[in-house]
Amino acid sequence: MTNEVFALIDCNAFYVSCERVFNPKLNNKPVVALSNNDGCIIARSKEAKALGIKMGVPLFKVKDIIRREKVHVFSSNYTLYGDMSRRVMNTIAEFTNDIEVYSIDEAFIGLTGIPGDLLKYAHKIRKVILQYTGIPVSIGIANTKTLAKTANHLAKDDESFNGVCSLLNLKNIDAVLSCIEVGEVWGIGRQLSKKLNMHGIYNIKQLKDAEDSRIRKLMSINGLKTVFELRGTSCLPLEEVRTTRKSCCTSRSFGQSLKELADIQQAVSIFARRAVERIRKEQLLTSSVTVFLRTNPFDKKNKYYFNTTSIHLSKPSNDTIEVVKVASNLTRKIFKTGYAYQKAGVLLSGFYPEGEEPVDLFSKNSTIRDELMVAIDKINLRHGGNTIKIASEQLSGVWAQKKENCSPNYTTNIDAVLNVD
DNA sequence: TCTGGGGTCCTAGGACCC
């Protein structure tokens, strides 16, 4: 047992809660939020869950329930969700610097050494987040991050906890853990659950008590860490500083499938531009560009085609014009006529911080190009992301995404700010 | 008709080297 204490703060049905903040009529009603292209359900209110709408199901499969039960449906509005996330994280940061922002709607915090009643403290955090941002959260407290996740799961599952659950100093912890399926554990997904079930391990207690060597064989090194954490030995520290990313991918499904090389090159050009803009914001240079495209894997009538190709840049770059050109050429290499393409993407990897890239003896300095990029970024920042584009993007735009019911950007667009009459 | 997007890590296997 370690003496460390962690809490996981997780926003309840985050995207739905964001919508509710600006539209209180949605309270106590079934509400769902959709993935890009209005494809799948990715957030559900309690009421929507109760109707049997499962996480991740394609929208078309639950259309009937949605119509019958008058479920409110929202296309994803990441501008709004991102801004609300920032507000929640800033609120948490007012309580402690020991914070790891784990995802858009979750943060771990360190509570080691905090005096007094931690349950009370957590309830206070919860109250203040709700008060400052309008977002309800659940909090799980335990000696390891994995157990804090489990505690959070319990807090969400059982209303009697009132949003906060602690597994610290719990005498009958085994009784609790034996009631939770192994697949609920953080780090154990569908495949591992199936495998563990086949070996007679169904609940968390059984997993916790399994032999190390057996675990190692079934689930590899990370699985063993997970089991140690379930036993109360912390193996996953709080990661307060975000490490620099290792890859950056921009990809989309098309609103309708594309057959022409020119259309796909247009899409890929846009993906490449966005990806480069992102790494440029982080002052990174990429040394590898990958393009992939594929047909619809769910379409059983037509033959599936997927292909991908990469190129290593002899001189790392974050130059939009150069990367777009490279990506466009790669697209031509793997494009085959006769297929209806449904998705494409650009992946950048092998990053160097600007100024730390290996020097190529034969390359000349291209400061003019660098200045051009700075100018483009400035203009796009001031006038909107699509003000300056690369010529190869300027085609028909036949592949626009579906986004049928998107809320306004209440917090980032002055024209969308709510009026109080 | 309609099935997301963006990440990380680990492992197995092949290529290659001495």
Added chain:
DNA sequence: TCTGGGGTCCTAGGACCC
């Protein structure tokens, strides 16, 4: 034709997360 052992590096694929 026989055909070792040990190491590194890279890649593809598979698992997980949100």
